[in-house]
Amino acid sequence: MVFLLIEKELKNLLLSPKFVATFAACTVLILVxxxxxxxxYRAGSxxxxxxxxxxxxxxxESTSWPQLGERQRIFRRPEVMQIFASGIHYDIGRFSVxxxxxxxxxxxxxxSIEPIFAVFRAMDFxxxxxxxxxxxxxxxxxxxxxxxxxxxxxxxxxxxxxxRTQYIVAKLAGAWVGLMIPLIIPLLLGVLLxxxxxxxFTGDDxxxxxxxxxxxxxxxxxxxxxxxxxxxxxxxxxxxxxSLLVFWIAMVLVVPRGGMMFATQIYPVPSxxxxxxxxxxxxxxxxxxxxxxxxxxFQARSQAHEGMSxxxxxxxxxxNEWDWMVEDDERQKGMESDLAEHNRQIDEQINNARxxxxxxGFALSRFSPASAYQLAAMRLGQTDLGLKQRFTDALYAxxxxxxxxxxQKNPGGMMSFGGNQSTEPLDLSDMPVFEARLPSAPxxxxxxxxxxxxxxxxxxxxxxxxxxxxxDVR
Amino acid sequence: MFRLILEKELRDLIGTPRFxxxxxxxxxxxxxxxxxxxxxxxxxxxxxxxxxxQNITQMAGLSTDQWVQLSPTLFVPPQPLAALVSGxxxxxxxxxxxxxxxxxxxxxxxxxxxxxxxVFRLLDLEFVFTIVFxxxxxxxxxxxxxxxxxxxxxxxxxxxxxxxxQFILGKIAGSFLALGIPLLIPILLGGLLFTAMGVPMSGDExxxxxxxxxxxxxxxxxxxxxxxxxxxxxxxxxxxxxxxxVIWILAVLVVPRAAVLFAxxxxxxPSIDDIAYQKRQKMMAMAREDMKALAAxxxxxxxxxxxxxxxxxxxxxxxxAQRRMQEQMEKMMKLQREMSDKRDTEMAAxxxxxxxxxxxxxxxxxxxxxxxxxxxxxxxxxMGITQLAGTSLDAEAHFMQxxxxxxxxxxxxxxxxxxxxxxxxxxxxxxxxxxxxxKAEPIDVNEVPAFTYAPLTLADTLPAALWNLGxxxxxxxxxxxxxxxxxxxxxxx
Numbered sequence: 001m002v003f004l005l006i007e008k009e010l011k012n013l014l015l016s017p018k019f020v021a022t023f024a025a026c027t028v029l030i031l032v033x034x035x036x037x038x039x040x041y042r043a044g045s046x047x048x049x050x051x052x053x054x055x056x057x058x059x060x061e062s063t064s065w066p067q068l069g070e071r072q073r074i075f076r077r078p079e080v081m082q083i084f085a086s087g088i089h090y091d092i093g094r095f096s097v098x099x100x101x102x103x104x105x106x107x108x109x110x111x112s113i114e115p116i117f118a119v120f121r122a123m124d125f126x127x128x129x130x131x132x133x134x135x136x137x138x139x140x141x142x143x144x145x146x147x148x149x150x151x152x153x154x155x156x157x158x159x160x161x162x163x164r165t166q167y168i169v170a171k172l173a174g175a176w177v178g179l180m181i182p183l184i185i186p187l188l189l190g191v192l193l194x195x196x197x198x199x200x201f202t203g204d205d206x207x208x209x210x211x212x213x214x215x216x217x218x219x220x221x222x223x224x225x226x227x228x229x230x231x232x233x234x235x236x237x238x239x240x241x242x243s244l245l246v247f248w249i250a251m252v253l254v255v256p257r258g259g260m261m262f263a264t265q266i267y268p269v270p271s272x273x274x275x276x277x278x279x280x281x282x283x284x285x286x287x288x289x290x291x292x293x294x295x296x297x298f299q300a301r302s303q304a305h306e307g308m309s310x311x312x313x314x315x316x317x318x319x320n321e322w323d324w325m326v327e328d329d330e331r332q333k334g335m336e337s338d339l340a341e342h343n344r345q346i347d348e349q350i351n352n353a354r355x356x357x358x359x360x361g362f363a364l365s366r367f368s369p370a371s372a373y374q375l376a377a378m379r380l381g382q383t384d385l386g387l388k389q390r391f392t393d394a395l396y397a398x399x400x401x402x403x404x405x406x407x408q409k410n411p412g413g414m415m416s417f418g419g420n421q422s423t424e425p426l427d428l429s430d431m432p433v434f435e436a437r438l439p440s441a442p443x444x445x446x447x448x449x450x451x452x453x454x455x456x457x458x459x460x461x462x463x464x465x466x467x468x469x470x471x472d473v474r
Numbered sequence: 475m476f477r478l479i480l481e482k483e484l485r486d487l488i489g490t491p492r493f494x495x496x497x498x499x500x501x502x503x504x505x506x507x508x509x510x511x512x513x514x515x516x517x518x519x520x521x522x523x524x525x526x527x528q529n530i531t532q533m534a535g536l537s538t539d540q541w542v543q544l545s546p547t548l549f550v551p552p553q554p555l556a557a558l559v560s561g562x563x564x565x566x567x568x569x570x571x572x573x574x575x576x577x578x579x580x581x582x583x584x585x586x587x588x589x590x591x592x593v594f595r596l597l598d599l600e601f602v603f604t605i606v607f608x609x610x611x612x613x614x615x616x617x618x619x620x621x622x623x624x625x626x627x628x629x630x631x632x633x634x635x636x637x638x639x640q641f642i643l644g645k646i647a648g649s650f651l652a653l654g655i656p657l658l659i660p661i662l663l664g665g666l667l668f669t670a671m672g673v674p675m676s677g678d679e680x681x682x683x684x685x686x687x688x689x690x691x692x693x694x695x696x697x698x699x700x701x702x703x704x705x706x707x708x709x710x711x712x713x714x715x716x717x718x719x720v721i722w723i724l725a726v727l728v729v730p731r732a733a734v735l736f737a738x739x740x741x742x743x744p745s746i747d748d749i750a751y752q753k754r755q756k757m758m759a760m761a762r763e764d765m766k767a768l769a770a771x772x773x774x775x776x777x778x779x780x781x782x783x784x785x786x787x788x789x790x791x792x793x794x795a796q797r798r799m800q801e802q803m804e805k806m807m808k809l810q811r812e813m814s815d816k817r818d819t820e821m822a823a824x825x826x827x828x829x830x831x832x833x834x835x836x837x838x839x840x841x842x843x844x845x846x847x848x849x850x851x852x853x854x855x856x857m858g859i860t861q862l863a864g865t866s867l868d869a870e871a872h873f874m875q876x877x878x879x880x881x882x883x884x885x886x887x888x889x890x891x892x893x894x895x896x897x898x899x900x901x902x903x904x905x906x907x908x909x910x911x912x913k914a915e916p917i918d919v920n921e922v923p924a925f926t927y928a929p930l931t932l933a934d935t936l937p938a939a940l941w942n943l944g945x946x947x948x949x950x951x952x953x954x955x956x957x958x959x960x961x962x963x964x965x966x967x
Binding site for chain 1: 492495496499503506510513514517520521524525528529531532535536543547549561562565566567568569579580581582583584585586587588589590591592593594595596597601605606609613713716719720723727728730731732734735736738739743745746747748751754755836839840843844847853856857860867870
């Protein structure tokens with residue numbers, strides 16, 4: 001009986017103009033979004049390659065180690081999965097200068113250097129699924145029950161020996177299969193597009209993409225069940241559509257934005273400018289102390305050889321030059337490590353505060369399936385909110401290695417200016433290389449998202465079952 | 475007759491529960507947008523003041539022999555209208571560090587700082603208007619004509635002596651009055667809320683807000699006309715609804731993004747990294763040459779990466795030695811300043827050239843991208859209101875112009891105080907040490923030139939915005955005409 005009902009439901013759906021419209025819209029939108037993603041990815045990769053090539057060129061042109069130490073810039077490499085989920089990729093800085101004098105700081109986000117693309121934002125697969133396809137799913141499902149009542153077929157159907165439970169389950173299953181077709185076929189075409197453009201997907205990336213497709217199905221199934229639920233709660237399809245639309249506006253458009261905005265206002269975190277000012281204030285004081293110490297040392301040294309003859313003085317300087325250099329270098333390193341430590345503390349404070357703010361925002365918004373889906377999708381796309389932190393951490397780690405490398409090559413440090421320099425290019429063969437692939441986002445760190453999405457499916461399907469068993473079919 | 479139809483239409487629409495629900499939702503959203511906007515503005519103001527204060531404290535830590543190290547940070551002051559129509563204001567940087575010379579860059583955009591907001595975006599008036607207003611229009615008018623046909627009322631009406639043109643005019647006018655005008659109520663309440671929450675709005679800003687609201691009504695009108703037009707093309711309301719939904723998705727969500735993405739990427743713009751590289755190369759080459767020249771003039775040596783020479787004017791007469799030393803130092807300072815000036819001029823010329831090239835390409839890119847995007851009324855609307863609110867792409871250029879002007883006066887000030895200005899290549903500072911050196915006093919921060927920023931006014935933004943508003947008006951007229959004609963040919967049976 002169930003199979004018969006599913007078959008009937010599917011035939012009904014597949015032949016309806018609604019299905020044709022949804023299928024056409026899904027195909028166009030998914031393909032356009034994947035194509036747009038590919039174009040953006042290729043533009044980003046080309047930009048990345050060009051920028052890193054310029055940096056390498058500058059590095060090889062360096063003629064001294066201290067100079068090299070101030071020239072390193074590390075760019076963030078675009079990842080293939082951002083084609084589907086761009087997340088915060090365009091919002092955070094693309095590179096940071098690696099230097100002993102400057103803190104790691106992400107600069108020039110894509111949107112800040114090309115604000116034209118920020119005007120309407122990106123149109124990635126996640127956006128299409130989250131906003132557009134969810135709306136189409138509602139259109140798909142709003143009249144599944146109330147529509148049959150209006151057309152009188154429901155009465156006819158239940159006049160036969162059709163168990164209500166089986167009927168509603170078949171309705172859901174039929175609509176689900178009908179919905180998957182317009183989703184899976186264009187997605188497969190999108191995958192073909194990836195292959196056509198030879199986007200370097202690794203095995204890991206394919207797994208992520210498959211998971212993303214899975215999450216998208218789960219998300220849309222949630223809206224389908226909700227559609228059926230609303231349709232069994234109302235007697236007129238216009239009413240069920242209106243209430244679903246209000247629900248959709250609230251869950252997809254309002255709650256995610258509102259939740260985060262409320263969190264920002266309830267729990268404010270100092271802005272980047274304030275943090276920078278704080279760091280800069282400390283750095284200035286510390287540098288002043290450093291220069292005072294340095295000039296005191298210079299004075300002490302020149303006092304020590306006062307009264308000596310020219311020859312003695314030269315010999316004395318010769319004898320002590322190395323020690324002095326090491327001493328000064330240590331002073332400088334002391335200052336640098338003080339600055340690094342102070343900045344690290346401030347960053348930690350800010351990051352902790354930001355984490356509290358974010359979890360508050362998530363708590364306020366995650367009950368919306370759209371938020372849950374987006375957070376999960378961004379993690380799969382490696383463009384989640386943790387990306388900034390992962391990149392910054394990797395940069396700090398690299399900075400340490402890079403500084404150690406410079407120190408090892410140039411034991412005298414910054415103070416060792418003088419005759420030991422040549423204009424020969426440096427041998428950079430053993431220079432530490434920045435690992436362009438950042439550590440992955442912890443995918444399973446938050447099963448909450450999946451739970452929320454599953455909750456919507458089972459909750460609304462269960463309620464729909466109960467509601468339909470009590471439904472007045474007349 | 476027209477008045478009668480209008481009245482009937484008004485009653486039909488306003489009396490329904492659909493109106494109550496939708497109007498309620500819209501009102502809540504509009505009020506929420508104003509409330510959140512005001513809260514956001516207050517928070518931004520607080521952050522802005524605190525960042526400025528910290529910057530002042532930090533500058534006050536300098537002493538009078540450190541004028542050359544002075545490098546104030548300027549912040550983009552928060553604008554009340556930007557809290558309602560955020561545009562790209564959160565994507566472009568909010569602060570810029572000033573040095574006497576050299577190029578300036580806006581850094582620390584709000585969205586790069588607070589990435590969670592970047593992902594979920596803001597609930598502002600721009601969003602409510604663009605998404606909700608248009609959906610509202612579609613939802614109410616998708617069955618304006620064919621709904622009456624399905625119910626049989628259309629046949630009934632035309633069995634009387636009702637002219638078709640008056641009927642459709644009444645329908646359009648009635649729908650607009652019944653749906654558009656009530657939306658003004660929550661907007662007015664929102665405006666009051668904004669004032670009550672202490673957001674300072676100037677007369678100019680109120681006028682611009684009025685302009686934004688008028689644009690909102692025009693935009694609403696476009697979707698209303700399209701809906702009536704599609705409804706008059708279809709015999710069944712369910713198919714007109716599907717059509718309209720597809721049109722809405724395309725116009726509001728897809729076309730603006732796709733147009734900018736595809737047209738934008740089709741025009742090649744010189745990359746900012748390449749420009750920065752060329753500038754760094756030029757700067758280093760010039761610095762190398764100048765170091766050598768400076769070292770040679772002072773009788774020292776340089777390998778192009780650093781230089782050294784000795785100022786060692788020994789004499790039996792300590793005063794004489796001091797005087798000669800002073801002369802030498804002045805000579806060096808003068809040379810350095812001359813070289814800096816020369817480098818500055820050359821760098822400025824190169825920067826100007828590279829930036830102009832980039833700017834010109836960007837203009838071509840924008841022309842294509844926005845030209846194509848404007849096919850969608852949503853894009854024309856967004857561009858129009860962000861221009862009115864001063865949060866369009868022009869806003870950044872306007873701020874940077876003010877900052878560049880400030881840099882000129884800051885450079886003069888710094889040169890007066892320190893004898894030289896900071897930034898733009900290598901620089902050597904000297905301190906006369908020793909026990910008996912004059913003790914440096916802390917600087918007086920009040921002496922530093924103040925930065926006053928005059929935000930864009932209605933007069934600045936109106937010409938560009940009028941273009942987009944004109945386009946919206948044009949769309950209104952086009953769809954009005956098509957709806958009118960389509961109905962005159964409609965089969966009412």
